[in-house]
Amino acid sequence: MGKIKVKVLRHDPEGKVKDKFDEFEVSVEEKSTVLEALMKIYDTRDSSLAFEHGCRAQNCGLCVVNLNGHPRYACMARITADAEITPLKHLPLIRDLVFDRRPFFSYLAKFRPYVVREKDPDEEPETLLQPPEHSKLMSCRECFACLSSCPTYDCQNDSFGGPLGFVKLAQLHYDRRDCLDRVSQAREMGILNCMDCSACTCISGIPLNKIVIRPFLALLGEGSDD
Amino acid sequence: MIEKSCDLLCIGGGGAGVTAAIVAGEKGADVILVSKDHIGYGNTRIIGGIMTYGSLDAFREGEDLFQDMIVGGEYLNNQKLCRILARDAHDAAILLERFGGMVNRNRQGKISAEVLMQPGGHTAPRVLVLPSTGPGVGQGLSQGVSRSENIRTLEKTIVFDLLKEDGKVLGAVCWQLTSGEIIVIKAKKTLIATGGGGWIYYPHTDTSRATTGDGFALALNAGAELVDMEQIQYIPFSLTHPSGMLGIVVGEPFTAGPAGILTNVHGKEILSGVALKTRAQVANAIILEVEKGNGTKHGGCLLDLKANKDHPQGKFLYQSYSEGLFKPFTDIIRKAYGPKEADWEAPWDVYPSAHYFMGGIVINEWGEVRGVENLLACGEVTGGVHGGNRLGSVSMTELFVFGKRAGERAALEITGQDAPEVNRSLIDFQVERLKSMIGKKGKCRVIQLKRELQKAMWEKVGPVREEKKLKEGLRIFSAIEEKLPDMTISGMNKYNTELFDALELRFMLSVAKSVALSALARKESRGSHIRLDYPEKDDRSWLKNVIIKKDPVTEISVHLRPVELTRLRPEMG
Numbered sequence: 001m002g003k004i005k006v007k008v009l010r011h012d013p014e015g016k017v018k019d020k021f022d023e024f025e026v027s028v029e030e031k032s033t034v035l036e037a038l039m040k041i042y043d044t045r046d047s048s049l050a051f052e053h054g055c056r057a058q059n060c061g062l063c064v065v066n067l068n069g070h071p072r073y074a075c076m077a078r079i080t081a082d083a084e085i086t087p088l089k090h091l092p093l094i095r096d097l098v099f100d101r102r103p104f105f106s107y108l109a110k111f112r113p114y115v116v117r118e119k120d121p122d123e124e125p126e127t128l129l130q131p132p133e134h135s136k137l138m139s140c141r142e143c144f145a146c147l148s149s150c151p152t153y154d155c156q157n158d159s160f161g162g163p164l165g166f167v168k169l170a171q172l173h174y175d176r177r178d179c180l181d182r183v184s185q186a187r188e189m190g191i192l193n194c195m196d197c198s199a200c201t202c203i204s205g206i207p208l209n210k211i212v213i214r215p216f217l218a219l220l221g222e223g224s225d226d
Numbered sequence: 227m228i229e230k231s232c233d234l235l236c237i238g239g240g241g242a243g244v245t246a247a248i249v250a251g252e253k254g255a256d257v258i259l260v261s262k263d264h265i266g267y268g269n270t271r272i273i274g275g276i277m278t279y280g281s282l283d284a285f286r287e288g289e290d291l292f293q294d295m296i297v298g299g300e301y302l303n304n305q306k307l308c309r310i311l312a313r314d315a316h317d318a319a320i321l322l323e324r325f326g327g328m329v330n331r332n333r334q335g336k337i338s339a340e341v342l343m344q345p346g347g348h349t350a351p352r353v354l355v356l357p358s359t360g361p362g363v364g365q366g367l368s369q370g371v372s373r374s375e376n377i378r379t380l381e382k383t384i385v386f387d388l389l390k391e392d393g394k395v396l397g398a399v400c401w402q403l404t405s406g407e408i409i410v411i412k413a414k415k416t417l418i419a420t421g422g423g424g425w426i427y428y429p430h431t432d433t434s435r436a437t438t439g440d441g442f443a444l445a446l447n448a449g450a451e452l453v454d455m456e457q458i459q460y461i462p463f464s465l466t467h468p469s470g471m472l473g474i475v476v477g478e479p480f481t482a483g484p485a486g487i488l489t490n491v492h493g494k495e496i497l498s499g500v501a502l503k504t505r506a507q508v509a510n511a512i513i514l515e516v517e518k519g520n521g522t523k524h525g526g527c528l529l530d531l532k533a534n535k536d537h538p539q540g541k542f543l544y545q546s547y548s549e550g551l552f553k554p555f556t557d558i559i560r561k562a563y564g565p566k567e568a569d570w571e572a573p574w575d576v577y578p579s580a581h582y583f584m585g586g587i588v589i590n591e592w593g594e595v596r597g598v599e600n601l602l603a604c605g606e607v608t609g610g611v612h613g614g615n616r617l618g619s620v621s622m623t624e625l626f627v628f629g630k631r632a633g634e635r636a637a638l639e640i641t642g643q644d645a646p647e648v649n650r651s652l653i654d655f656q657v658e659r660l661k662s663m664i665g666k667k668g669k670c671r672v673i674q675l676k677r678e679l680q681k682a683m684w685e686k687v688g689p690v691r692e693e694k695k696l697k698e699g700l701r702i703f704s705a706i707e708e709k710l711p712d713m714t715i716s717g718m719n720k721y722n723t724e725l726f727d728a729l730e731l732r733f734m735l736s737v738a739k740s741v742a743l744s745a746l747a748r749k750e751s752r753g754s755h756i757r758l759d760y761p762e763k764d765d766r767s768w769l770k771n772v773i774i775k776k777d778p779v780t781e782i783s784v785h786l787r788p789v790e791l792t793r794l795r796p797e798m799g
């Protein structure tokens with residue numbers, strides 16, 4: 001394919017310069033990925049460029065970026081000429097494409113984000129049925145892309161946990177071992193804001209609206225559970 | 227600089243480190259869990275999703291699993307450790323579920339024969355499927371950590387070096403990527419669970435970028451022994467192209483199914499009965515065939531799975547690839563090769579890639595590191611459990627079984643002990659060493675040295691080895707080492723990845739040398755170690771472990787130690 005130009009949004013936490021696009025020329029092949037391009041820039045041009053990556057096989061979810069405005073795993077998305085690479089939206093940035101995950105998890109901690117049992121099982125391994133929704137939800141990459149696609153989420157605003165917050169509650173709601181009322185927690189986390197919205201998307205294929213948002217709303221007596 | 231102290235410092239946020247931290251915390255220890263990526267990540271986060279359970283019959287005490295591990299490991303294993311793992315295998319599933327994860331069951335919610343599978347090298351179905359693969363395990367582990375009141379976590383924090391005085395480890399000096407802060411942690415006990423070193427072969431690997439082998443180097447430097455570092459598992463079925471996906475795993479011997487065939491570029495079958503063979507056997511067949519000049523233009527062999535589609539058992543395997551647990555592999559095949567390959571209509575171009583380090587830190591049955599006081603280790607960073615070949619799915623079991631033992635042991639010894647006194651000058655010395663790297667000016671770029679090292683690892687110390695190449699590799703590593711003082715490292719405060727890379731590069735150099743020296747020492751081909759100049763396995767001379775140690779004069783010394791064949795020994799003709 002030859003050489004193409006890509007733009008990457010730069011964010012400097014030391015605040016010396018305002019966020020701006022840097023343009024880089026990179027040589028790519030037909031199936032080259034966004035991650036390959038970022039790594040090439042890092043390797044050959046600018047080792048201050050900050051981005052995360054882990055497994056190169058869309059398992060870890062760490063390399064998620066916005067590609068021309070849409071969240072994508074950099075390791076699997078093809079790079080194209082004039083691509084614009086920006087960080088996910090609505091999240092606290094650390095540098096360039098890297099955002100801080102900690103504030104979200106500190107917020108989540110208030111909801112006891114783990115299985116709370118009434119009593120320990122009589123024998124282990126116990127007899128246990130796993131609803132298909134649970135196994136699907138536990139494959140969440142925790143990549144934060146859903147928060148970027150949500151029009152309401154704002155990391156500064158504690159009254160709304162956003163789709164990732166609801167996914168974390170739903171994981172426990174569908175877990176037969178857990179005894180806390182995760183539905184009330186969803187209300188507390190602001191799920192009523194989602195009544196007239198279904199904008200959030202999961203890029204690893206979890207049907208958020210169908211198995212998370214609508215069922216919670218239905219259990220709260222708001223809207224139908226289809 | 228920030229200073230903290232704790233009872234137990236756990237280094238590594240994968241399955242091994244998290245298990246040890248939770249278990250020690252439950253026993254009352256005050257734990258700090260440090261990870262250079264996030265908690266619940268590492269290679270644990272990206273597993274395909276299989277875990278050895280053992281036989282359903284608890285009274286059999288895993289004797290058959292034990293035997294398979296030793297035979298598969300070609301008798302290099304530490305049989306005492308294998309005995310424990312085989313006996314306690316059920317505990318792994320139980321612990322994972324206590325933390326918050328879940329294993330697959332039948333429709334009645336029970337673990338039964340129908341849900342157990344049999345990866346290559348296992349002689350019976352005894353392996354559980356983890357329904358949400360790596361992310362499911364990772365999130366299960368994070369649940370366990372957030373439930374615990376005794377664990378403080380530090381993420382994106384890399385351990386730079388251990389604090390050590392008079393043969394005792396007293397904690398570690400760390401640097402936090404996100405804040406740029408230097409953090410000194412004083413600890414009564416320190417546990418290394420930093421995983422393997424697969425990334426040292428990038429791009430010819432399917433492992434996480436966090437696996438640069440840091441713990442091998444930290445332990446070696448503290449006086450520990452490393453065993454059989456030449457034994458690196460290459461997973462046989464990985465992608466040969468396109469460049470961005472090179473090395474990504476798409477299967478294991480069992481993927482071949484009852485009817486799949488593995489051929490060279492001319493269509494000639496190179497190994498029969500692939501599905502039941504060990505990973506080393508299958509990988510070695512491919513490696514040697516390509517070495518003979520019979521590889522594809524991408525340097526691989528061809529795995530043709532089509533016949534499985536009409537085979538009574540093969541059909542199920544096809545289904546699990548098209549819509550079941552293994553669908554993620556199919557998604558990757560489709561992206562890399564195309565729809566025909568994804569539908570098993572056209573063969574896959576495959577070549578082994580670096581997947582797992584069988585060798586590692588020498589520990590006893592409680593995860594205590596031989597020769598170093600206050601130091602424990604568990605997980606992939608340790609050696610001995612898998613010998614010359616790891617059977618698929620045993621690693622997950624190992625993390626929990628030995629993570630638990632190490633966590634218990636650490637907690638037991640901590641009670642009643644005073645907080646360690648660490649000499650101020652020792653801390654200052656280490657902190658100054660770290661500081662001197664920040665903002666250094668020189669002529670070499672860190673990342674280029676890192677890439678040179680990775681290239682040399684694959685080409686000279688990779689799947690095909692011989693004396694000449696190994697020595698060339700060692701020369702390249704020395705040349706890179708000489709350039710270390712001349713590196714340019716950014717002085718940027720937050721998220722200074724250049725400094726992070728430089729810290730990893732130092733570890734990677736020790737690991738590279740340890741692997742090359744061990745590979746040079748083992749003058750035979752055994753397990754996953756292929757020497758073109760010594761192509762045969764030699765039981766008469768080589769039932770020996772290769773041990774690496776720090777040496778005041780030569781820096782690293784190599785020793786041979788007869789394997790302790792406590793229960794099983796090979797038949798010798």
Ligand SMILES: Cc1cc2nc3c(=O)[nH]c(=O)nc-3n(C[C@H](O)[C@H](O)[C@H](O)COP(=O)(O)OP(=O)(O)OC[C@H]3O[C@@H](n4cnc5c(N)ncnc54)[C@H](O)[C@@H]3O)c2cc1C
Binds near residue numbers: 272274441582620
């Ligand atoms: C693609 C793939 C699929 C696999 N599938 C399976 C499977 O299905 N079943 C199975 O049994 N095994 C599987 N394995 C093997 C298994 O994943 C690993 O052996 C296992 O997860 C290792 O766990 P660990 O806790 O020892 O290390 P890891 O999970 O790798 O964790 C190491 C941790 O240490 C941290 N760390 C490293 N260095 C430092 C440092 N200097 N300072 C601070 N922190 C540090 C890392 O950030 C990381 O958090 C697979 C491996 C791969 C690569």
